[in-house]
Amino acid sequence: MSHELSRRQVLKLVSYVSAGTAAVGSVPLISRFFTDRANAQTTTFVRENIYAFMQSPQKVAALRRGVQVMKSRSANNPTSWAYQANMHGTTTRPLLTAWNTCDHGTFFFFPWHRMYLYFFERILRQASGDPTLALPYWNYSDVEAQRVLPEPFRIPADEVANSLYESDRTGNINVNGGAALPATIVAYASAFRRTNFFHTTTGSSFGGRRVSQTGHASSGKGELERRPHDQVHVSIGGLMGNPVTAAQDPIFWLHHANIDRLWERWLRQGGGRVNPTDDLDWMNDTFTFFDENSNAVQMSGRQVLDTATQLNYMYDDPLSASNNSVASSSPSTDINSQRTGASTPQEISISASEQQVTFVLGDTPLTLTASSQDLLARRVLVENSIVTLNVTGVEYEQENPTSYDIYINLPQGATPNPNSPYYAGILSLFSLPQKGTFSLDITDVVSDLQKRNQLGGSITVTFVAPPKRVPSPNRIRQTRPTQPRGVVRFSGVTITRQ
Ligand code: C2O
Numbered sequence: 001m002s003h004e005l006s007r008r009q010v011l012k013l014v015s016y017v018s019a020g021t022a023a024v025g026s027v028p029l030i031s032r033f034f035t036d037r038a039n040a041q042t043t044t045f046v047r048e049n050i051y052a053f054m055q056s057p058q059k060v061a062a063l064r065r066g067v068q069v070m071k072s073r074s075a076n077n078p079t080s081w082a083y084q085a086n087m088h089g090t091t092t093r094p095l096l097t098a099w100n101t102c103d104h105g106t107f108f109f110f111p112w113h114r115m116y117l118y119f120f121e122r123i124l125r126q127a128s129g130d131p132t133l134a135l136p137y138w139n140y141s142d143v144e145a146q147r148v149l150p151e152p153f154r155i156p157a158d159e160v161a162n163s164l165y166e167s168d169r170t171g172n173i174n175v176n177g178g179a180a181l182p183a184t185i186v187a188y189a190s191a192f193r194r195t196n197f198f199h200t201t202t203g204s205s206f207g208g209r210r211v212s213q214t215g216h217a218s219s220g221k222g223e224l225e226r227r228p229h230d231q232v233h234v235s236i237g238g239l240m241g242n243p244v245t246a247a248q249d250p251i252f253w254l255h256h257a258n259i260d261r262l263w264e265r266w267l268r269q270g271g272g273r274v275n276p277t278d279d280l281d282w283m284n285d286t287f288t289f290f291d292e293n294s295n296a297v298q299m300s301g302r303q304v305l306d307t308a309t310q311l312n313y314m315y316d317d318p319l320s321a322s323n324n325s326v327a328s329s330s331p332s333t334d335i336n337s338q339r340t341g342a343s344t345p346q347e348i349s350i351s352a353s354e355q356q357v358t359f360v361l362g363d364t365p366l367t368l369t370a371s372s373q374d375l376l377a378r379r380v381l382v383e384n385s386i387v388t389l390n391v392t393g394v395e396y397e398q399e400n401p402t403s404y405d406i407y408i409n410l411p412q413g414a415t416p417n418p419n420s421p422y423y424a425g426i427l428s429l430f431s432l433p434q435k436g437t438f439s440l441d442i443t444d445v446v447s448d449l450q451k452r453n454q455l456g457g458s459i460t461v462t463f464v465a466p467p468k469r470v471p472s473p474n475r476i477r478q479t480r481p482t483q484p485r486g487v488v489r490f491s492g493v494t495i496t497r498q
Pocket of ligand 1: 102103113229233243246256
């Protein structure tokens with residue numbers, strides 16, 4: 001009886017709305033409820049590859065308009081460009097709600113950025129005035145020709161006329177001039193080889209180190225965060241090169257849509273690749289965002305597991321499998337987050353010296369060698385052990401974070417190649433705390449080398465600098481002189497076996 005009554009009331013209120021009478025306080029709420037339900041059932045937004053998206057001048061115009069409108073809003077408006085960017089990082093004080101909350105270096109990296117993009121996209125859509133607009137993604141991962149920064153983001157090279165253009169892209173690749181990101185920067189095969197979403201002690205996993213609480217800048221980066229994520233940031237440089245300013249550059253959002261898409265694809269590889277849904281912290285820790293009406297919203301991992309059913313969006317490549325050479329590796333040697341080893345850690349000092357030394361990384365590769373007297377170095381891996389490489393006392397200038405590739409036992413004279421068995425990982429300084437120890441799980445690499453008998457009586461560790469900025473023949477204009485590469489120092493390298 002009362003059920004009948006309330007249904008009649010609802011119907012009555014709705015008919016008020018259609019008659020244009022909005023005087024009753026509860027009417028707008030109910031009508032919005034119905035509208036949202038209707039949308040939820042009918043609209044799944046498709047995030048398109050920007051190279052397809054930009055074939056439509058209307059879509060590019062809507063994207064430009066949305067960015068332009070957001071940029072015109074004041075910084076204390078949660079739906080403004082500045083407020084959204086400051087949520088990622090800012091030096092502005094006082095900090096407003098949710099500013100400086102991006103999550104790097106932990107297993108919250110993927111879910112946090114998914115939520116961030118989701119609400120940003122809703123704000124952008126509303127600002128653009130186009131109810132069909134979805135955020136495109138920049139697929140620098142699969143098609144070589146698409147490693148060039150998409151044209152709408154660099155032409156016209158005018159920040160007033162083109163809201164997608166940013167002059168401060170001054171990293172080692174001249175992206176505004178049309179130079180393509182090198183294959184080594186965007187490679188994701190080594191990240192996809194990982195079958196574990198997280199790792200409990202280092203970042204060596206697809207998604208980062210397990211922690212119980214979010215970390216704004218922690219050192220447990222997963223493989224995909226190191227490469228391609230960090231590498232793309234640093235190669236573009238300028239605003240993108242620093243987490244504090246990165247989200248001010250419009251290309252940030254397309255870069256992250258691609259990272260979010262790669263997360264989907266990684267899951268689709270199967271082979272035990274799953275989200276950590278058993279982890280209550282990952283599932284339930286909440287983060288704050290703002291919707292298009294400036295309302296603060298809380299969200300947690302369990303709400304972003306399935307983009308199509310929970311967040312109303314999907315990518316335009318739902319079924320294609322990855323064409324990056326994932327299958328060529330041996331997944332059986334992949335480390336697992338559950339792996340536990342002998343309880344006493346053993347340690348080798350690489351290039352042990354009684355005096356305090358500081359190593360400085362520069363353009364020429366630096367190789368350190370463990371003493372061959374060290375028993376551990378002769379047989380670094382025993383069954384079921386976890387081998388970790390630690391670079392201690394790392395310091396760098398935040399202005400210009402860079403990264404170094406790390407190789408184990410790279411033969412003399414060999415050209416360093418991240419697809420070779422000597423490649424151990426990347427020392428990636430983007431968003432790393434400015435002083436600290438950087439750890440990398442190298443179990444796979446040493447077990448591989450041991451199997452090939454390439455782990456003799458000693459271990460060498462080689463640091464290789466990224467390629468220098470290559471000037472592009474068709475550059476549009478010089479934005480500002482290339483900054484010198486920041487200096488990176490560290491106090492030593494150790495390898496521990498556990
Ligand atoms: Cu939160 Cu690509 O950075």
